[in-house]
Amino acid sequence: MKLKDIERILGAEIVAGIGLREKDIEMACGSDLMSDVLAFMKSGSLLLTGLTNPQVVRTAEMTDLGAICFVRGKKPDQETIDMAESKNIPLLTTPLPMFESCGRLYRRGLPGCSEYTE
Amino acid sequence: MAADGNIGKIQELIYEIRVCDVMKGNVITVSPQTPMSELRRILREKRISGTPVVEGDKLVGIISLDDFIRWMAEREQDCPIGEKMTRNVQTLYSDEPLILAVNRFDQLGFGRFAVLDRKSERLLGIITKGDIVEGLLRKLEIDYYKEENQRHEEQHFFEDILADKSVLFFRYDVMGHDFKRAGESASRLKATLRRLGLNPQIVRRVAIATYEAEMNLIIYTDGGRIRVRVQPHEIAVRVEDSGPGIPDVDKVMRPGYSTAPEWVRELGFGAGMGLNNILKCSDKMDLRSALGKGTRLSICISIEEGAKSEAN
Numbered sequence: 151m152k153l154k155d156i157e158r159i160l161g162a163e164i165v166a167g168i169g170l171r172e173k174d175i176e177m178a179c180g181s182d183l184m185s186d187v188l189a190f191m192k193s194g195s196l197l198l199t200g201l202t203n204p205q206v207v208r209t210a211e212m213t214d215l216g217a218i219c220f221v222r223g224k225k226p227d228q229e230t231i232d233m234a235e236s237k238n239i240p241l242l243t244t245p246l247p248m249f250e251s252c253g254r255l256y257r258r259g260l261p262g263c264s265e266y267t268e
Numbered sequence: 269m270a271a272d273g274n275i276g277k278i279q280e281l282i283y284e285i286r287v288c289d290v291m292k293g294n295v296i297t298v299s300p301q302t303p304m305s306e307l308r309r310i311l312r313e314k315r316i317s318g319t320p321v322v323e324g325d326k327l328v329g330i331i332s333l334d335d336f337i338r339w340m341a342e343r344e345q346d347c348p349i350g351e352k353m354t355r356n357v358q359t360l361y362s363d364e365p366l367i368l369a370v371n372r373f374d375q376l377g378f379g380r381f382a383v384l385d386r387k388s389e390r391l392l393g394i395i396t397k398g399d400i401v402e403g404l405l406r407k408l409e410i411d412y413y414k415e416e417n418q419r420h421e422e423q424h425f426f427e428d429i430l431a432d433k434s435v436l437f438f439r440y441d442v443m444g445h446d447f448k449r450a451g452e453s454a455s456r457l458k459a460t461l462r463r464l465g466l467n468p469q470i471v472r473r474v475a476i477a478t479y480e481a482e483m484n485l486i487i488y489t490d491g492g493r494i495r496v497r498v499q500p501h502e503i504a505v506r507v508e509d510s511g512p513g514i515p516d517v518d519k520v521m522r523p524g525y526s527t528a529p530e531w532v533r534e535l536g537f538g539a540g541m542g543l544n545n546i547l548k549c550s551d552k553m554d555l556r557s558a559l560g561k562g563t564r565l566s567i568c569i570s571i572e573e574g575a576k577s578e579a580n
Contacts, residue, residue, distance in 0.1 A: 169406040172289075184536035188476050189545040193468075201536045208451035209536075212458065212475045214468070238413060 151175050151260050153217055153240055156196065159254050160244035162219060166231045167240030175216045177266040180252045184209045191215060192263045198251050202226040207233045207241075215239065221248045281407055287369055288362035290403025291383045291393035297322040298331065300350030304339050307331065307349060320382045320391055321353045327382050327391045329353035361386040362393070366400060373397055425464040426500045436464070436498040442482055444491035444509075447535070453494050454479035464498065466571065473569055474503050477549040480542040481507040481565055487532050488512070489563070501572050502551075507565040514557035521547075521555070 154171040178196040193214040219242040318332030331353040440453035458475035492509030528538025550567035557563040
């Protein structure tokens with residue numbers, strides 16, 4: 151699935167990395183616990199989260215995540231956006247809540263990190 | 269030669285990219301009944317020089333600043349846009365390659381084309397020459413970024429060093445309680461290791477472990493140092509602080525055990541998983557602490573193991 155598909159499915163807005171809409175995203179995970187993200191998420195995956203602090207982008211940077219989508223209409227501050235731009239990590243924001251966001255992507259065939267096989 | 273390469277690349281891209289990839293969606297439209305006197309406000313407020321005229325779902329014409337100026341110049345009475353618009357609009361389908369759009373702009377000299385869905389004939393967006401240039405530049409930028417990354421990955425720093433023993437050493441100083449800058453050291457280390465051309469999976473493990481350790485320095489101590497020793501066969505990270513120390517080392521290794529303050533948890537950290545995650549990322553780990561004196565965490569990540577798994 152491409153980032154632009156995720157943008158469409160979630161009715162999301164891209165707030166950083168607008169040039170990366172063609173990026174492939176093969177799996178996703180929803181979490182507000184960065185410790186879990188650091189421990190269990192795989193490279194290249196999409197993180198859905200309700201947290202918008204810059205450490206979310208740092209976490210994504212360390213774990214080589216493909217993109218971050220903030221749920222329930224949350225908008226990151228400029229510092230978070232700047233950091234994401236400098237690390238080439240796309241940021242999206244969707245008005246949908248966490249459960250619906252995950253559900254819609256899963257229904258369209260985007261697997262979770264734990265079940266993804268190459 | 270580089271310039272030639274770029275032109276070749278653009279020529280390839282305009283066959284590859286489709287109209288829908290560069291067009292602007294959410295188009296501002298007017299109805300044929302909208303009076304001409306309204307048009308000026310719409311064009312000015314939306315900062316556009318023309319707009320499609322739509323009746324129901326169907327595109328019936330296009331009206332531009334030129335049409336508006338002509339109407340003004342002729343000092344005619346106010347009338348609906350429908351009377352002054354260009355009918356027989358030249359359109360493009362969203363799935364057509366960009367080269368077709370480029371040729372049409374060239375042949376017809378128009379400023380914009382309406383873009384329709386091939387099946388439903390519904391208006392999807394609008395495309396201008398500016399959109400094409402912007403779309404191409406964006407695509408070139410992405411490709412450049414990919415190439416740049418690959419170039420880094422293809423470097424093998426250690427293979428170029430001729431010595432019986434080679435060691436690289438990096439030190440990062442971490443301030444305590446400075447959550448804003450948390451992760452800067454791990455980030456700089458990660459970029460450095462990538463530049464050395466090390467296996468991305470190895471670099472990722474080192475980065476995660478170092479980030480977790482850096483977080484611990486920031487949350488629980490007044491600061492400390494991260495020392496990294498890179499050798500062709502392994503990366504060793506040593507994280508030291510000067511207090512307050514851990515009362516029970518076995519207890520902090522238990523998953524879920526945490527003494528993190530509430531504000532740290534609110535930011536998504538401090539769930540009592542950090543040290544376990546460090547253990548998971550490393551091939552060897554050692555944690556020693558003396559109350560009131562400080563803590564020393566040493567981890568080792570073997571490069572050869574990772575290189576092997578990549579070869580398999």
